[in-house]
Amino acid sequence: HLFLVLVIEGGALMAVELMGAKLVAPFYGGSLYVWAAVLAITVLGLTLGYHAGGRLAKKRPSETKLFVALGISALLVLALPLTASISMAFTRGMDLIVGICVTCVLLLLPPMLCFGIVGPLVVALMSSQLETVGRTAGTVYFTSTLGGIAATFFLGLYFIPVAGLRLCATVTGLSLAALPVLYIMKMLFGGGKRGSSAFVPLRRDRSIPATAKRSKGSSKKSKSRKPVRRSIYLFAVLEGATVMAVELLAARMIAPYFGSSLYVWATVIGFTLLALAIGYFAGGIMADKYGGPDTLLWVLLTASIFLMLMPVSSQWLTIAFVNITPGAAVILVSLILILPPLLFLGMIPTFLIRKLSARADSAGSNAGVVYTISSASSIVALPVFGFLVIPRYGLTMPSIITGFAVGLIPFVKLIARQRYISLGFIPVVLFSFWATKTHQPGKAVDVQYYSEGLLGQLLVADVSKDRFLFVNRTGQTWVDKETFKPKWDYASYVRSICSKSPEKSSALILGLGGGTVANIFQNSLGFSVDAVELDQRIAEVAKRYFALNSKVNVVVDDARHYLEESQKKYDVILFDVYRGEAPPPHVFTLESLTRTKSLLKEDGLIIVNFNGFWNGKIGEAARSIYKTLLAAGLETGILPTPGDEAGRNMLFVASRKKQDFHTLRLPLLQHGKEVDIEALFENPQKVDLTDAVVLTDNKPILELLNIRAGNAWRKGYVEMTKRFYKEGIPLFR
Template sequence: MKMLLLDFHSTLMAKEKIKISPTHPKKSKLQEGKTLLLVISFIEGGAVMATELFSAKLVAPFFGASLYVWASVLGVTLGALAFGYLTGGYVSKKYKNEKILFWIFLLGGFFMFLMPFSSKWIMSLTFDLSVKLGSTVSLLVFMLPPLFFFAMMSPMIIKALTSQADASGKNAGLVYFISTVGGIVATYLTGFYLLPTFGIKVPAVIYGSAISIISIILLLRKKDFIPMVIAVLMLLIYNADKGQKKRNDKFIIRHESEGVLGQLKVVEHMYPTVFRGWKLGRGLLVNHTCQTLMDVENPGYSLWDYAFFFPNAASIYPKGSDVLLLGLGGGTLVKQYERLQFNLDVVELDERVTKLAIRYFDVNPATRIIVDDARHYLNSTEKKYDIVTLDLFLSETPPSHVLTKESFERIKEILKPGGMIMMNFYGFLSGEIGRASRSVYKTLEAAGYHTRLLANPAEMEMDRNLIFIASEEKLDFSKTDYAEPNLPVITDLEPYFIQTENMDFSDALILTDDLPVLEHLYIKAALEWKYYSNLSYTHNFVKDNLDLFK
């Protein structure tokens, strides 16, 4: 009897040890599997956001950064996620094998790795299409596949973690929380560090490769050796791209970088001017749209004729006048205003542009440049100015939040008596494509300005720029005093103003902070500029097999 009691007691103790032991192999294995799935969820969430950021930057040099492009990026992203979630839910119910999850993770990483290569291939075929169609088709080819496979993973991970129905809600919340945290980390890391430091290509290739390597290791542990074929394929693709011969008959690329605000290139090429013949120009390109074209032989001057009209109009003000320039670009206006001996403050949003203007475009390092958003600076400054100049194009689009009635009213508050606004804008004025210009004109009038339109001579509206000049009282430009080498001397600007008295402004809108519709109004003008910019730059970069992305 005593022996039976001892045996029974030993059995109970053994069971109790098994129950409380932290090193129980089955429980430890389950915990390890749960941790692995949550780590994968974190990586997958980061990969989704990184893929979206990479895609938006990959598409910009071909199709720009207009509202249509962003709508395409968001639409394809949401479509890929929706169908990925749906498919993942179906697969999780039909297949219980953990290998399926690892395979889907591998395919997502593989297609993410492909993005810099597949995007260049598809967009070289589609950039002659309309922006709406071309950007959408391109994104369906290079962005949808990785997002689709990554989206499949969340419902599959939730299913793998859930053994009882009452735990499904808790597990779903945990997976989406961890995935979202991964997305937040990747967004800040990619946007603020990886893109500005390494560009698009290197982070995309490394991120996709890292996911693929993790997946391959997990599958090898399951005795699945087929993924090694994908690893070999990735190496072949990478080496094939590195081995492509590049020829360059027209362009010298001095600098290129990527950032949240777009791709920057400094490019030298020959340019036909109206009065000076063929000249070697140095251009600052944002998403392959030229913002500045400097005369390399005479770096103090621009090769674009319209730029001459800004300092010519400003010359009615005396030396020592206080001038605010919103938008630095390559610094053409900075150098022109310095020749007029103005006291100049410059506001530029992208710090990279500031550095490039000084290094490549002969801008004086002592120039007072404030890195800030134009509207924020206007709202916060207390300084008064004689002239406020707006030259704010980012790629082919101006910032609509600066061109509102409220913004113009704020500028009036910081203008000295007799001061004026000068603003660079699209050259289109007639028809539907010119509705944006007419609306800006009407908005300035509504803000209490006397508004005039100055244009450089051109046979077509596409070949000119409009300069809005707005002041509380009409200014006299019949006696201007500014000249540049090898350009006609103009001492009377009045003949270059467009007569607006008989123009129809009935369809023009007053742009306000509550009615931010300028992006819809200027879209045709922006697409027209982008089309001709693609012909000048993107088409030739593709033809010469130059790197389109850093």
């Protein structure tokens, strides 16, 4: 039954992490700040739990302590939606980052601490012989991680978006609560005797000392066992930090070609957990059979080689799989890129547990110590790599140098022990540095700016007479590089629609991009403009490369957070917010749009810029946004720009009461002639909303609905990325 405990605990752990990020989103958004805080607090809670579990396992491990921890975690999980509401109310008015961190601590730290206690206790309860401690520890964390993998795909891709956060919290909490309930029933109806029911624990008999169960040979071996140096804990530090670095680097390496959609994210997380699960299990077996001093060194050296080759292999693999479907390609690239380094890194914790355990009954406490140290180092690595190293140095050199650092000590020690086959490390190092040299870009593409940061990769490139702004290689802005006139039709449509409002009107733009619409509002329409942009780099790029008017007031904040905190009323509010090809689901919910309506002046306009897919399953996301606008009590018109669905935009023009667009200050011009924009609106009577849904904070389903449209929209940019690569522009630096 302890295996059942591990599967449910592992699945619940991942469920709480996923739900935590979604529960915070309605106030703080879904930015990297939120995900970094969720991940950091999750790991911090687990770290404290591992430490507490190790202490409990050292003193007197018992099933009662295990199931008490599970029972407490069940109550905390059931209360998650309420806790989230209270936490966000408590942090209202705080700075964005401070508020996110405090909310995540209140929401996630207590349940994660309980989850962390489980592993060391189960290792202690299941360890009966010293010779199988490694296998036992590996099996425990392998089983728990398998539960996490199942939860990632089932909950992340289906259950949370479709069933909702409240139901997910209820199901997860009740699943956890069932475990202590069954334990209590076993104790009551089984008379409290072990083995009196089918619900039998796998644990050693406490009446027989563990040493008495070993053979004479193993007893002699344990007596002659040398004390383990404390420096061995440095391997746990190295493993924890490197696993976090690999996860961050791999996701960024994949994004420029495959994007950052829900499926891509789930694939990366899924393979990360799968690799670690296999590593935990293999490391335990290896530690029991091949526990010699060289084994751990070879494992680290192998991991370092794969890590140093990640930059070149990711680009080669991506180009090699260009002719297969995107879904299959991202799976294959993730499999080959992520699995090898993380598999070998995953071997290290269970190997260390076996190495540190002089007796079988010390396995639980050692598991707590090893995973405490490993998790603590990953907490440090998260902000260091996520917010310092990657933004400043890119992806290639951090990957190579991290791999080199991981492999250097094992290489030196193996050479000192005359293991000369390890000299193969040298040509790998030389090759990885040589491969960073790229061809000089051709004349067709002139890169003006490149950086990695909060939203991923930013790239400003001139192609012929045009200038583009890309986020993760998806176009955000397209202008004439001399005049900075926008090339996308939606900008002129927005200009004409908004010219209904008089000069000196107040306008709010959510999502700055290159600032083309902000300039139209400021320069052509004479508006007072506030533009909310989460990534400070985009604001700087807009000013430097796209001539953003200095009078535009740029507010660095999450769009949803700004809407929730602002008290200012606006004449025009434009939603022009994307993360690459993916619309942020927390921005387009009924609650968000209702809040936006409250910030709108009586005759004001809300305009939502969305992709052009409208018909069939591929247009389900757009139709759901339209249905949600209607549900918010807004009179909403549907205005498509020219072209086919893949090349156009869809504008939703909403207001408190029906508007007349026959007379405008700046009429729409097409081919030099004025056009009555009112005649271009779709007939709402012909719109079928049968399969559309009203988007809510509880069911963040927009990203799931938009996957087909996002992939189709990105397809054109994939062709441009191939062209750039042929011109000597790498997928990342």
